[in-house]
Amino acid sequence: MSSPVKRRPTGHHHGDLRNALLRAALELVAERGPHGFTLAEASRRAGVSVAAPYKHFADRETLLAELATMGYREQRDRFAAAMSSSGDPSERLASFASAYIRFAAEEPALFDVTFNAGLDKSRFAELALAGDGVADLLLPVARQVAQGPDDAFDLLLRVAGAAHGLAVFLRQGLFGVGSGALADTEERAARTARAIVGQHVCAPSASRPHADPHPTGRP
Template sequence: MTDRKTPTTRATRPTGKHHGDLRNALESAALELIAENGPRGFTLAEACRRAGVSVAAPYKHFADRDALLAALAERGYDEQRRRYGAALASTVDPVEQMARFAAAYVRFAVEERGLFEATFSAGLDKSRYPALAEAGQRLLLVLHDAATRLRPDSKQALGLVHAVAAGAHGFAAFVLEGIYTSAREAEDQAANMARLIAADQPRP
């Protein structure tokens, strides 16, 4: 006989999670699983087990796994906007702004792999998640406004952002896949690539 009392009105959760932090617990668990197995390499049930909550718990906040991924991708866009905005603000030279954006892109992928994968590899239909699409547009606006200092034409400015981001994405993937063993080297290479692209004069 022990003195421990067993609750009769609610089930105990293995990790002692409370409903107040349920959403964060599920998102944190999903990010860990994404970093380990990719955005399609987990189920809601696995996220629940990792978070220490019941399998019915996610439905208080997320309709399904894609809704959870969309929430994480929105966080990813917001975190990128914060990071890239700081990178752009660290210099007044527009070419160097693009270089620092590219380096920050690689750094984000390395330091926030779960968010990076959720943002770019989940294959979500953004038309189903207006908040996600809006977060992406807010991020693009920060980068587009900076790029117009080099490419006053809006279409060319957008092309510059896409070109730099595409190159940086490649270097980020090389780090995550182990092709580059030094994240700093990949950042430097991405920055140099961005300088070349940004300094190149667009064709009329």
């Protein structure tokens, strides 16, 4: 799946200032990280005046928040597509873990903005909603094998945390480079997710409540 921000050559905003700035900022994040550039540098990269961004973004954090919102939405789309191939909750969470790895590998700048920008979600309502959208997709799956709402949240944190760590290791080159390393890490993430879920599946069924037929929101 392609990035939600389409790349074009820098310096040409084609009358679309907002997207030109978002593209420029994403390129700068890829080069320097989410804290490694200023709004003025994004303006110059986009080929506009340093005053131009303020027509759309109050400050650099506001621009980053829009990119992070795109990142969460891209994740949700990828995770939903990956999990749609199975009805088994263990396999669905394994597919989520694999998709997490691929998102980090294919969209490293969006990954960095989403998780490393240190944005205050209480300041950015759309960002908070986008993050909640990912949780709302995944938590109902975790509830199918967990022993209560708190356990479901803990299960999801463990699966996501394992996938996140593997994604970081892959990006650091600890598993090698290239498509082979990516495929191996995706499978490693899926195996790890299955093992984590298995600890819940093996718990006595009498102590595990029936899945909520209409799960919404967080536990």
